[in-house]
Amino acid sequence: MIAIVIPYYKLQFFDETLQSLKNQTDKRFKVYIGNDSSPEDPQFLLDKFKGAFEYNYHIFDSNLGGTSLVKQWHRCIALTETEDWIMILGDDDVLSDNVVELFYKNQKEIQEKNINVVRLATKVINEKGEVFLDKFTHPVLENAQDFLTRKFSKKTRSSLSEHLFKKEIVEHKKFKDLNLAWHSDDLAILEFSTPNFIYSINDAHLSIRVSSLSITGDSSTNDLKNWATFEFCEILFSKYTASFTKGQKKVILQKLEVAFLNIPSFATYKTMIAYHVKQIGFISAIKFQFRLIKYKIILILKKLKIFAAVYAVYAKIVKK
Template sequence: MLAIVIPYYKLTFFEATLQSLASQTDKRFKVYIGDDASPENPIDILGNYKGKFDFIYHRFETNLGGVSLTQHWERCITLSYDEEWLMILGDDDVLGDNVVEEFYKQYPVFYSNVNVVRFSSKLIDYSLGKISEVFTHPVWESSSEFFQRKLKEKTRSSLSEYVFSKSSYLKCKFCDYPLAWHSDDMAWIEFSQDKQIYSINEAQMQIGFSNLSISGRNDNLDSKYSASLAFYKNILKKYSQIFSKKERLEILMKYEILIKQSRKLYREEWLFLISHYFRNFSIIPFAKLCRRILIAYR
C-alpha cells in the first residue's frame, strides 16, 4: 500500500492539497500528517475531510523544520506503518485525480525493477495565478541521466512528485542540507541504488510556488547557496563513478562556476578541483583550469 506523508506547516493552500486527496479515483492510500508545531491549526479543515480518505493527524510539540527540514520529514515518516511505498507531499502541492490510480495501474510494470517512481508535473504560481506547461520524463531513466538533464536545465524536479520504496529510504535516509535544498536531488541518486527511475506521465502533480515557499522566497539565498555547494561537492566525492568522464568534467565546471557566483575560490577548493581534473585528465580542460588558477593568483 501507499503512504502519503504530509509535513504540515502552512494553512494557506492546505485545503487544495486535502481536496486533491479526497478526489482520488483510487483510495488505496493512507495519509499521515505531521504538524511541525505550526501556529496555524488545521484541525477545523481536517474535520471537513473525515471519511473522505484515510488519514492520521499528529501534532509535534516542537518545531524541527526550522532547524532541519529533512529531520522533520523523517519524523513524519515514522508516523507511517507497514506501507512499502512512500510519497512526501508538500502542504501546498496538489495531486491530479488519477495519480494513485495510475500508480497501481502501472505497478506490475515497475514494482520489482525500481525503488523510485515519479509523476509528470506542473508548477502552480499562486502569486500570479499561473500554471506552467507539463513536464514529462522518459519512462525509464537512470539517476545519472536525470541529473544531467537537470544540470543542463532541461527539466525540473520537486520532492512531492516522487514515490519511493520504504526499504531504500531506510537504507539511505535524506542528506541534511540547509533548507533541505537539493536533499531530494541527492535522494533520487541514493534511493535508486543503481536501478532506473520509472516515470508515470499519464498523471500529474501540481507543485505550489509562492512567496511562502522555500523555492519562492528570496530571503534564504545564502542557505540555498551553501546547500548547493555541499550537494555538488558530495556528488563529485561520492558518486562520480556513475557519470562518464565528459559528464564529470561538466559537473566540475558547474561546481567552480557556482562558487565564483558569490566569491573567489579558496586554496583548498582549487586543490580539490586539481585532484578531480587530474583523475579525469583531458589536456584542454586541465590546461584551462591551470590558466584560471594562474589568473586567480596574479
C-alpha cells in the same frame, strides 16, 4: 500500499492539497500529517475533509523543520505503518486526480523491473494556482546519473513531492541532511534508485507551487542554496564519481560554477580548481580560470557603464 506523508507547517495552500487527495479516483492510500509545531492550526480543514480519505494527524511538540527539514521528514515518515511506498507531499502542492490510480495500474511493470523510485510528470503553479510552467514529462525508464545531468543542464525539473519511494529503501539509506534540504531529494533519487531505473508515470502529474513562502521561491536563502550545491557536488565527486561519465562530470561542474559565481571566495575557488583537475584534467582547470577572468572583465565593464551613465546625468545637472 501508499503512505502519503505531509510535513505540515503552512496553512495558506493546504486546503488545495487536501482537496487533491479527496479527488483521487483510487483511495488505496493513507495520509500521515506531521504538524511541525506550526502557529497555524489546520484542524478546521482536517474536519472539513473527515471521511474523504483515511488520515493520521500528529502535532509535534517542537519545531524541527526550522533547523532541519530532513529530520522533520524522517519523524513524519516514522508515523507511517505497514505501507510499502512513501510519497512526501508538500503542504502547498497539488496532485492530479489519477495519481494513485495510475500508480496501481503500473504496479506489474514496477515490480518486474525492481523499481525503488517512481516519479510523476510535473506542472508549476503560482500563488493563485495558475500554471506558469506547463506539463513536463520524463523518459519512462531513466538512470539517476542521466536524470541529474539533465536537471543540471536545465533540460528537466524535479522536486521531492512528485516521487514515490520504496519504504524499505528509505528506512535503510535515509535522506541526507543538506542545508535547507537543498538537493537532499536529488541525492535520495540517486541513492534510492541505483542500480535500477527511475520509473516515470507521465499521464499523472504533480503541480509544484512556487511562491514567496516556498524555499524555491525565497531569494533570501540563495547563498545557503549555493553552499548546499557545493556540499551536494562534493558528495557526488567523493562517493559516486565512478558512476558518472566524463561528459556528465562536466555538466556537474558547470552547475557548480554557477553556485561559485554567487559565493566567490578563495576557499570555493580552490575547490573548483581541484575538482576540474581531478575530475576532468588540468586543461579544464585552465579553461575555468579563463572564464573567471572573462566574467570579472564583464563585471568591471558593466560597472564602468553604470558609472558613465551616472556621470553623464550629473554633468547635465551641473550645466543647468
